[in-house]
Amino acid sequence: xxxxxxxxxxxxxxxxxxxxxxxxxxxxxxxxxxxxxxxxxxxxxxxxxxxxxxxxxxxxxxxxxxxxxxxxxxxxxxxxxxxxxxxxxxxxxxxxxxxxxxxxxxxxxxxxxxxxxxxxxxxxxxxxxxxxxxxxxxxxxxxxxxxxxxxxxxxxxxxxxxxxxxxxxxxxxxxxxxxxxxxxxxxxxxxxxxxxxxxxxxxxxxxxxxxxxxxxxxxxxxxxxxxxxxxxxxxxxxxxxxxxxxxxxxxxxxxxxxxxxxxxxxxxxxxxxxxxxxxxxxxxxxxxxxxxxxxxxxxxxxxxxxxxxxxxxxxxxxxxxxxxxxxxxxxxxxxxxxxxxxxxxxxxxxxxxxxxxxxxxxxxxxxxxxxxxxxxxxxxxxxxxxxxxxxxxxxxxxxxxxxxxxxxxxxxxxxxxxxxxxx
Amino acid sequence: xxxxxxxxxxxxxxxxxxxxxxxxxxxxxxxxxxxxxxxxxxxxxxxxxxxxxxxxxxxxxxxxxxxxxxxxxxxxxxxxxxxxxxxxxxxxxxxxxxxxxxxxxxxxxxxxxxxxxxxxxxxxxxxxxxxxxxxxxxxxxxxxxxxxxxxxxxxx
Numbered sequence: 001x002x003x004x005x006x007x008x009x010x011x012x013x014x015x016x017x018x019x020x021x022x023x024x025x026x027x028x029x030x031x032x033x034x035x036x037x038x039x040x041x042x043x044x045x046x047x048x049x050x051x052x053x054x055x056x057x058x059x060x061x062x063x064x065x066x067x068x069x070x071x072x073x074x075x076x077x078x079x080x081x082x083x084x085x086x087x088x089x090x091x092x093x094x095x096x097x098x099x100x101x102x103x104x105x106x107x108x109x110x111x112x113x114x115x116x117x118x119x120x121x122x123x124x125x126x127x128x129x130x131x132x133x134x135x136x137x138x139x140x141x142x143x144x145x146x147x148x149x150x151x152x153x154x155x156x157x158x159x160x161x162x163x164x165x166x167x168x169x170x171x172x173x174x175x176x177x178x179x180x181x182x183x184x185x186x187x188x189x190x191x192x193x194x195x196x197x198x199x200x201x202x203x204x205x206x207x208x209x210x211x212x213x214x215x216x217x218x219x220x221x222x223x224x225x226x227x228x229x230x231x232x233x234x235x236x237x238x239x240x241x242x243x244x245x246x247x248x249x250x251x252x253x254x255x256x257x258x259x260x261x262x263x264x265x266x267x268x269x270x271x272x273x274x275x276x277x278x279x280x281x282x283x284x285x286x287x288x289x290x291x292x293x294x295x296x297x298x299x300x301x302x303x304x305x306x307x308x309x310x311x312x313x314x315x316x317x318x319x320x321x322x323x324x325x326x327x328x329x330x331x332x333x334x335x336x337x338x339x340x341x342x343x344x345x346x347x348x349x350x351x352x353x354x355x356x357x358x359x360x361x362x363x364x365x366x367x368x369x370x371x372x373x374x375x376x377x378x379x380x381x382x383x384x385x386x387x388x389x390x391x392x393x394x395x396x397x398x399x400x401x402x403x404x405x406x407x408x409x410x411x412x413x414x415x416x417x418x419x420x421x422x423x
Numbered sequence: 424x425x426x427x428x429x430x431x432x433x434x435x436x437x438x439x440x441x442x443x444x445x446x447x448x449x450x451x452x453x454x455x456x457x458x459x460x461x462x463x464x465x466x467x468x469x470x471x472x473x474x475x476x477x478x479x480x481x482x483x484x485x486x487x488x489x490x491x492x493x494x495x496x497x498x499x500x501x502x503x504x505x506x507x508x509x510x511x512x513x514x515x516x517x518x519x520x521x522x523x524x525x526x527x528x529x530x531x532x533x534x535x536x537x538x539x540x541x542x543x544x545x546x547x548x549x550x551x552x553x554x555x556x557x558x559x560x561x562x563x564x565x566x567x568x569x570x571x572x573x574x575x576x577x578x579x
Contacts (some may be wrong), residue, residue: 007499015463030484031466031470032557033537034488034491034533035557036532037529039564040532043564046564100509103508105514106511
């Protein structure tokens with residue numbers, strides 16, 4: 001610990017020295033009497049001041065939390081010698097807050113151990129290192145201050161909170177494994193598809209006896225099998241438009257986490273590509289462990305500025321399986337990302353764009369020229385959207401005041417009628 | 424008609440006002456170095472009054488000493504409270520009691536010293552010697568404190 005004198009120490013030393021010298025100079029003992037208490041406080045205080053042997057521990061109740069939720073933590077402090085005032089300041093990274101005060105002062109007797117409960121809250125998703133503690137101890141006379149900065153770091157992962165979403169988009173084509181999506185092909189399943197004439201080898205329980213009674217021969221029911229789908233979440237990390245309350249990247253990560261959770265609940269395979277300055281990917285997989293893998297990969301998402309042109313060729317083929325539904329989450333502001341979307345569509349991927357609407361984050365401008373540029377930008381975005389829609393790409397505009405569910409419902413309607421688009 | 428005494432009183436008031444201003448400045452601006460400056464002005468005023476009036480021995484000096492110490496303690500305490508650190512309940516009362524105890528101690532020590540000085544007042548040399556020893560002791564304390572701080576910094 002670093003020991004330093006408090007302002008009181010210097011002040012009292014000055015007062016005592018000047019008082020005593022003045023007493024000598026003016027030959028007035030009253031001045032010595034006035035200076036004596038300061039000298040006495042210095043003498044006794046410095047004699048009694050002992051460095052406190054502190055043992056500080058910091059524990060967090062869990063390693064994972066959801067943004068906005070409280071996490072219990074505690075600081076346990078023990079001292080070898082008494083401390084009149086021990087100040088503990090929890091120095092937290094941006095995005096983590098303490099419910100209440102982040103600095104506390106306690107008084108400890110010799111050998112006493114004290115537990116100070118702290119309630120942490122992550123205001124934004126991410127991976128945080130918490131546990132930097134600034135310690136300041138003062139003696140009884142407050143003449144000496146011991147200070148140190150302790151590193152008792154714990155990693156805390158704040159998962160993005162889920163958006164309300166009860167129904168997800170179905171992929172145009174299903175995969176071979178069993179799942180919850182009704183396949184377009186006919187086979188063994190639950191959903192009724194059609195009837196056809198009986199052929200040897202058909203199971204007896206598929207015979208539709210009512211229909212057979214009205215016809216000359218036996219008729220069997222055909223059904224749609226339940227299959228899973230492959231979904232790839234394609235997150236745009238080229239740019240992040242933000243103001244004090246909202247960020248397009250934050251929203252994209254929240255939407256991705258929500259979509260991943262819902263698709264995995266349906267036994268679909270979900271993969272992830274974070275496409276931007278740094279390219280990250282996760283192979284499609286299923287199950288609860290895949291959800292954790294996905295979200296933890298999403299937590300590492302950030303904007304790394306780059307001028308390098310990125311192309312879809314950079315993404316390994318196994319990350320984008322055939323017949324996969326690719327859901328792009330983007331503010332549609334970076335031309336490299338838009339070109340990549342067009343490339344993906346040209347390669348035959350079933351593509352949906354969830355546009356994280358950045359319009360509310362951009363000011364219209366103060367003068368006429370700026371306002372004109374703003375209007376042009378809006379028009380340019382409209383053109384971009386219609387160009388993507390002409391390619392058969394459904395676009396869900398998700399932003400202020402629009403629920404993710406309603407945005408996806410628009411795409412569902414669009415895909416119902418625009419599926420015949422050919423590239 | 425304005426006398427010399429009136430002029431001195433006026434100067435005294437001005438110095439006292441300046442001391443008050445320095446103290447208020449210290450508390451408002453958070454500058455701890457202004458606290459001893461304010462107290463030095465008050466001490467200087469007291470010393471000037473003693474030099475001019477030249478009383479035999481001022482019996483109020485222990486009270487003045489206790490007052491100075493309480494002012495300094497409260498001033499520094501106030502400066503420490505500028506930092507928003509949530510303290511345990513009852514700490515303020517404990518600190519206030521400690522300051523009161525210090526004031527009482529200052530009063531007691533001042534009275535003892537005054538009585539001692541009165542006893543040895545016959546010889547001027549004794550007072551000089553006492554003052555010189557006390558001044559030397561204070562300097563020694565400061566030197567020891569600084570050396571201790573250097574050692575601690577090196578060790579850490």
